Amino acid sequence: MSVDVFLGLQWGDEGKGKIVDVLTRQYDIIARFQGGPNAGHTLEFDGKKHVLHTIPSGVFHDGVSNVVGNGVVIDPVIFKRELDALVQVEPNVLSRLKISRKAHLILPTHRLLDAASEAAKGKAKIGSTLKGIGPTYMDKTGRNGLRVGDIELTNFQELYGALVAKHEQLLAAYPDFTYDLKEWEGAWFEAVDFLRSLDIIDSEPYFHDAMAAGKTILAEGAQGTLLDIDFGTYPFVTSSNTTCAGACTGMGIAPNKIGRVFGIFKAYCTRVGSGPFPTELHDEVGARIQAAGHEFGATTGRPRRCGWLDLPALKYAININGVTELMMMKADVLSGFDELKICTSYKYKGALVDHLPYKLEEELIEPQFTTMAGWSEDLTQMTDEEAFPKTFKDYIAFIEREVGVPISLVSVGPDRQQTIIRG
Numbered sequence: 001m002s003v004d005v006f007l008g009l010q011w012g013d014e015g016k017g018k019i020v021d022v023l024t025r026q027y028d029i030i031a032r033f034q035g036g037p038n039a040g041h042t043l044e045f046d047g048k049k050h051v052l053h054t055i056p057s058g059v060f061h062d063g064v065s066n067v068v069g070n071g072v073v074i075d076p077v078i079f080k081r082e083l084d085a086l087v088q089v090e091p092n093v094l095s096r097l098k099i100s101r102k103a104h105l106i107l108p109t110h111r112l113l114d115a116a117s118e119a120a121k122g123k124a125k126i127g128s129t130l131k132g133i134g135p136t137y138m139d140k141t142g143r144n145g146l147r148v149g150d151i152e153l154t155n156f157q158e159l160y161g162a163l164v165a166k167h168e169q170l171l172a173a174y175p176d177f178t179y180d181l182k183e184w185e186g187a188w189f190e191a192v193d194f195l196r197s198l199d200i201i202d203s204e205p206y207f208h209d210a211m212a213a214g215k216t217i218l219a220e221g222a223q224g225t226l227l228d229i230d231f232g233t234y235p236f237v238t239s240s241n242t243t244c245a246g247a248c249t250g251m252g253i254a255p256n257k258i259g260r261v262f263g264i265f266k267a268y269c270t271r272v273g274s275g276p277f278p279t280e281l282h283d284e285v286g287a288r289i290q291a292a293g294h295e296f297g298a299t300t301g302r303p304r305r306c307g308w309l310d311l312p313a314l315k316y317a318i319n320i321n322g323v324t325e326l327m328m329m330k331a332d333v334l335s336g337f338d339e340l341k342i343c344t345s346y347k348y349k350g351a352l353v354d355h356l357p358y359k360l361e362e363e364l365i366e367p368q369f370t371t372m373a374g375w376s377e378d379l380t381q382m383t384d385e386e387a388f389p390k391t392f393k394d395y396i397a398f399i400e401r402e403v404g405v406p407i408s409l410v411s412v413g414p415d416r417q418q419t420i421i422r423g
Helices: 016-026 076-089 108-124 133-141 148-152 156-171 181-196 203-212 244-251 284-292 311-321 390-403
Strands: 003-008 029-032 041-045 048-052 065-068 097-100 217-220 258-266 269-271 305-307 325-329 339-348 351-353 365-373 407-411 419-421
Touching: 003 016, 003 244, 016 217, 016 258, 016 325, 016 407, 016 419, 029 203, 065 203, 076 181, 097 203, 108 133, 108 156, 108 181, 148 156, 148 181, 203 217, 203 244, 217 244, 244 258, 258 311, 284 305, 311 339, 311 390, 325 390, 339 390, 365 390, 390 407
Parallel strands: 003 217, 003 258, 029 065, 029 217, 065 097, 258 325, 325 407
Antiparallel strands: 041 048, 269 305, 339 351, 339 365, 407 419
16 A cells, blocks of 8 residues: 655645544554654634644544654643643544654753844744754764664663753854753653653564555644755745655655655735745735734744745646645635735746746745636535636636646535545
């Protein structure tokens, strides 16, 4: 069996949590392959909203295993808090969860380093969620990190102390930054003890055995392609590979085992924090989209910047990931606009280009737009694409022609029931 991959094609916040929840009924295993508690996957069903940060989004389904893969970084405190809340809603959550021994741990000092570094950048800050993600991945690539499997070792306390000592030396470089590590450590070690009680596994053979047994697996990405450490809008990116290739390194899956690649995108664009955003709207239209779409970060609560759909960026993401089918989110938010704009190319350094260039700063790039008629109909009550207004059908068809990949699913609201599969 192959592994299907599901990932975001923009700057994150595309609505991945809802769609993984919808897709889960087709799979035996859901696996997160990168990122950490900087993610916020929102699921809404039965009139209730649930936000997941590190836990895979298939956790509400009976009979489905949910694996936190080796490419994920885990803050034990946030992880425990998230699970404690989930157990109140779904008592069987713990029996459905497995954690890779090779996933890295976020230490209290990682969070302190994140905060100190971001504060020192001033206006040049990258918009970190301050969860310690970047410093943890830096220790991973620097071969200093602690992994989940280390908490099972007899010398774990010694390993922890050595890494903290290194971090305290780095924190000394920020004389204006003050902290009390003891305030953080009590809850952290308590959460580590809790982590020891969970199902910790060697995840690569688990996935290989599952494929050999004919199990169906969906790899769930966090953030979005344009935040990828290599291919995103660097340096305003996350610290992991958010692309399809990241599923291979974040789970131990060979490239030839990848099957379908689902790419999810909003009918418009949003971005949280700093960084270039060519189609951003700084007017009442952008404010209207923000309000209608409830565009505030699920993890940070920060308002999301809003803009028109960017097709050169979308095509770039499709090509990097080998996307086989698209899923459009939040089309209902655009109801009521007389006209809509779609960016189809850029004027970059005076020349017209239809690809994502090296730099996207606004002084170098001018988006070129196609204007289309909007729709006034409320999409949220529609259950079949035949009910879609013609102008919305035209919007979908235009995107499909431009990017060359079919849109197989359209979301018309936050609830799992407000999801239309296209024939």
